[in-house]
Amino acid sequence: MRSKLVRQDPPTTLKELEVRAAALAGHTVLALADALGVEVPRESRRAKGFVGQLAEAALGAAANAGDGPDFPALQVELKTIPLLASGRPRESTFCCSIQMARSDREEWRSSRLRRRLQQVLWLPVIGGRGTAVALRRFGRATLWRPTPVEEQLLCADWEDLMGRIAAGRVPSAHHGVALQVRPKAPTRDARSLAPGDDGPRLTLPLGFYLRASFTATILRAAPTSD
Amino acid sequence: MTAPPPAGSDGRPADGVIALLDDDVINCIAAGEVIERPASIVKELLENSFDAGARLVQVSLEHGGLARIAVSDDGGGMGKADVPRALLYHATSKLRRAEDLFAIRTLGFRGEALASIAAVSRLTLTSRRPQDGVATRLTAAGGRVESVVAVGAPVGTTVEVADLFFNTPARRAFMRSVATEQAHAVEAALRVCLGSGRGGVIVVAGGRRLLDLSERATAFERGYAALGPKVPALFSVGRADHAASVSLLAAPPAASRADSRGLYFFVNGRYVRERMLQRALLEGYRAVLAPGRSPFAIVHLQLPPADVDVNVHPQKLEVRFREPERIYRLVEGAVSELLTAAPWQHAASSRRLAITDRVSALSARVALSDARARFNRGGPMLPAPPGGGPRAAPQATLRGGGGEDGREAPAGNQKGENSIALGRFARLVPLGLAFENVIVCAAADALVLVDRDAALHRLAYERLAAARAAGEIARTSLVLPAIVSTSGPQTALVAASAAVLATVGFELEAIGPDRFALRAVPEDLGGADAAELGRELIAELAVLQAAGVDLLGAAATARLLGRAALGAVRQRGGAWSPAGLPALLAALDGVDLQRQVPHGRPVVRILSAREVAALFGA
Numbered sequence: 102m103r104s105k106l107v108r109q110d111p112p113t114t115l116k117e118l119e120v121r122a123a124a125l126a127g128h129t130v131l132a133l134a135d136a137l138g139v140e141v142p143r144e145s146r147r148a149k150g151f152v153g154q155l156a157e158a159a160l161g162a163a164a165n166a167g168d169g170p171d172f173p174a175l176q177v178e179l180k181t182i183p184l185l186a187s188g189r190p191r192e193s194t195f196c197c198s199i200q201m202a203r204s205d206r207e208e209w210r211s212s213r214l215r216r217r218l219q220q221v222l223w224l225p226v227i228g229g230r231g232t233a234v235a236l237r238r239f240g241r242a243t244l245w246r247p248t249p250v251e252e253q254l255l256c257a258d259w260e261d262l263m264g265r266i267a268a269g270r271v272p273s274a275h276h277g278v279a280l281q282v283r284p285k286a287p288t289r290d291a292r293s294l295a296p297g298d299d300g301p302r303l304t305l306p307l308g309f310y311l312r313a314s315f316t317a318t319i320l321r322a323a324p325t326s327d
Numbered sequence: 328m329t330a331p332p333p334a335g336s337d338g339r340p341a342d343g344v345i346a347l348l349d350d351d352v353i354n355c356i357a358a359g360e361v362i363e364r365p366a367s368i369v370k371e372l373l374e375n376s377f378d379a380g381a382r383l384v385q386v387s388l389e390h391g392g393l394a395r396i397a398v399s400d401d402g403g404g405m406g407k408a409d410v411p412r413a414l415l416y417h418a419t420s421k422l423r424r425a426e427d428l429f430a431i432r433t434l435g436f437r438g439e440a441l442a443s444i445a446a447v448s449r450l451t452l453t454s455r456r457p458q459d460g461v462a463t464r465l466t467a468a469g470g471r472v473e474s475v476v477a478v479g480a481p482v483g484t485t486v487e488v489a490d491l492f493f494n495t496p497a498r499r500a501f502m503r504s505v506a507t508e509q510a511h512a513v514e515a516a517l518r519v520c521l522g523s524g525r526g527g528v529i530v531v532a533g534g535r536r537l538l539d540l541s542e543r544a545t546a547f548e549r550g551y552a553a554l555g556p557k558v559p560a561l562f563s564v565g566r567a568d569h570a571a572s573v574s575l576l577a578a579p580p581a582a583s584r585a586d587s588r589g590l591y592f593f594v595n596g597r598y599v600r601e602r603m604l605q606r607a608l609l610e611g612y613r614a615v616l617a618p619g620r621s622p623f624a625i626v627h628l629q630l631p632p633a634d635v636d637v638n639v640h641p642q643k644l645e646v647r648f649r650e651p652e653r654i655y656r657l658v659e660g661a662v663s664e665l666l667t668a669a670p671w672q673h674a675a676s677s678r679r680l681a682i683t684d685r686v687s688a689l690s691a692r693v694a695l696s697d698a699r700a701r702f703n704r705g706g707p708m709l710p711a712p713p714g715g716g717p718r719a720a721p722q723a724t725l726r727g728g729g730g731e732d733g734r735e736a737p738a739g740n741q742k743g744e745n746s747i748a749l750g751r752f753a754r755l756v757p758l759g760l761a762f763e764n765v766i767v768c769a770a771a772d773a774l775v776l777v778d779r780d781a782a783l784h785r786l787a788y789e790r791l792a793a794a795r796a797a798g799e800i801a802r803t804s805l806v807l808p809a810i811v812s813t814s815g816p817q818t819a820l821v822a823a824s825a826a827v828l829a830t831v832g833f834e835l836e837a838i839g840p841d842r843f844a845l846r847a848v849p850e851d852l853g854g855a856d857a858a859e860l861g862r863e864l865i866a867e868l869a870v871l872q873a874a875g876v877d878l879l880g881a882a883a884t885a886r887l888l889g890r891a892a893l894g895a896v897r898q899r900g901g902a903w904s905p906a907g908l909p910a911l912l913a914a915l916d917g918v919d920l921q922r923q924v925p926h927g928r929p930v931v932r933i934l935s936a937r938e939v940a941a942l943f944g945a
Binding site for chain 2: 109110112113114116117120121123124125127128132133136137159204205206207208209253256257259260261262263264265266267268269270271272273275296302304
């Protein structure tokens with residue numbers, strides 16, 4: 102079995118992406134890994150990223166999307182979301198890292214987070230931590246665009262949280278209704294420049310996460326039929 | 328270096344180049360020193376409110392305060408005569424003489440805040456004293472009063488500031504994002520409220536309460552609001568000398584930061600950024616904090632107004648102490664006292680039981696995690712594929728006679744030698760695979776050559792046809808739908824033939840111009856290259872259409888099934904499994920090989936013993 106993921110061609114229409122995502126519903130991670138010719142890692146530590154990469158490869162997401170969405174031609178971001186057997190999201194969902202150095206100049210309208218959340222394909226992965234990664238199953242995907250109310254909520258959260266960061270008051274994980282800010286760094290020692298009263302200062306890099314309660318409402322509101 | 332003065336017509340510096348600035352420019356310059364951003368306005372107006380005895384102040388922000396700031400208080404208010412005066416520079420109720428500067432007990436005193444705010448915005452001030460029946464409302468733009476009218480309003484003062492820096496676009500260009508300005512404004516409100524120690528403040532933006540401190544909030548509640556939920560606990564200590572006193576509210580030293588964001592200093596209720604105070608505090612913590620770390624602490628210093636000069640910074644963020652060494656020792660001493668008492672140790676022992684419980688829970692989680700790891704290491708996550716070694720089959724004869732059950736086998740092929748009696752394939756002995764595709768088998772009286780690909784195709788065809796005849800061909804959804812591109816007339820043909828393809832177990836869906844997704848295939852063909860299968864079916868449809876065949880008729884169905892069955896050949900053709908041969912041969916026993924099927928070819932060839940002997944001249 103190959104160990105390198107072979108990506109499908111990128112989808113050319115939203116319909117194509119939806120059809121591909123719908124095809125994953127009900128299949129196990131193992132089945133998809135088999136179809137893509139890779140092995141499922143045994144270590145659960147690597148599994149989380151693996152399932153996301155697997156889904157990206159299957160759906161034809163861009164290999165190096167960088168700051169752009171996973172499907173640049175369609176302006177769609179892909180988010181795999183682990184669900185408990187009850188259907189509740191198991192954890193918060195990482196959205197994007199925060200450009201700390203620009204935190205005092207960034208506006209919501211042009212923010213990285215807003216771009217990332219303009220159009221998201223949510224792909225549930227069902228199975229708690231007690232379920233072997235290979236046996237977790239993909240659920241029905243949902244293409245989501247924020248409603249005006251959701252956008253307002255995200256905007257208010259973003260402004261509150263970004264403002265705190267820009268003012269040098271790093272918010273705790275308790276701040277925010279829909280959003281949450283948590284450290285997000287490749288290593289424990291990573292630091293990035295952020296504004297401070299006395300000029301730029303080094304601080305722990307942070308990332309935006311969507312709270313599980315918010316993603317739960319998105320999935321609940323999803324249409325129940327294709 | 329300064330720019331050279333304008334030259335006269337003779338090239339020499341001209342005279343009279345120094346001019347007095349007009350009032351508007353002077354006011355803008357003055358305002359620039361006080362009003363740096365929306366947060367400055369929030370700070371100044373809140374200080375005014377608390378100086379006026381307000382118990383609760385509500386601050387409303389729009390667009391980070393750049394579009395609108397409204398500050399409403401329940402303080403003493405102003406009378407009709409005082410309202411217009413409040414907008415004049417150096418008009419104040421808090422100071423009369425120069426010596427009063429060293430007896431200041433209010434937060435403001437210069438009488439320039441409102442004037443500065445009004446100079447760079449559109450301002451509306453509404454105020455009413457308890458003894459007045461009506462309120463007075465003043466509107467101004469760019470510092471010029473536009474109207475003063477009597478209106479109905481509750482006791483207290485409301486100041487609305489709109490279009491900040493509308494007349495100083497250069498300053499406006501230096502504003503940060505809405506979020507940043509909003510956060511600074513909230514922080515400013517928090518600082519004033521912390522310093523006041525008694526008033527309450529509510530800050531609202533975008534329909535959300537960003538700060539909500541009741542006038543009844545204790546020092547601890549205010550402390551938690553400032554220092555954030557990361558602070559596990561706060562402890563207080565006070566210290567005084569003959570004239571000054573310090574109160575310190577701090578978290579245990581185990582909670583610390585890499586910057587000084589957890590430090591607040593107040594002198595007589597005024598927030599200050601005073602490095603001497605910071606040094607004194609850190610010196611006290613030096614023994615318990617790693618270098619570069621700062622504690623979470625709020626320091627309130629109270630001293631006679633004459634001992635501190637608060638008039639040394641435009642925004643009053645810095646002060647000068649008459650006896651800085653004394654203040655230094657006072658602050659450092661308060662820290663030492665707190666660290667010596669270490670009240671958090673007592674608090675910690677009372678929480679020990681709870682912590683023990685958490686450790687137990689953690690141990691349980693670790694054990695569970697180990698068990699999972701063992702489970703994952705323990706073996707394959709999937710059941711082993713069913714299998715077994717090649718089974719020995721009793722040798723067959725081609726023409727029957729001597730079957731295991733003792734019955735006579737059917738006569739078999741009546742037309743020639745290239746047929747084999749039903750029920751006899753299972754008894755052939757496979758000897759091997761020749762030319763990568765020909766299964767060479769031995770019977771008692773012949774050598775039998777089976778075209779493996781043809782056999783696979785035929786078996787797949789038979790299964791598909793049987794399922795079709797029984798009602799519906801079982802499908803399997805492809806985890807990766809195959810994307811098939813079409814062109815021109817093909818697109819229309821495929822779009823119109825989805826129902827036809829569905830009858831033979833294929834589910835095709837249009838996903839864009841000239842693109843289809845093959846979402847499901849017959850279960851039997853789940854391992855085939857679905858994209859190739861899709862393309863071949865479309866080619867078959869085109870051939871049938873060109874030949875004028877009814878696509879829903881039996882002939883078309885047979886041809887489509889025959890084409891589809893080719894997928895079974897490619898699906899399995901690459902895999903050579905000696906173990907699978909007996910099963911493959913046995914499966915052929917159920918097939919009438921005399922009958923031809925679309926896209927099929929002969930499955931079996933027989934060399935009789937006589938023919939083989941003839942090859943050797945026997």
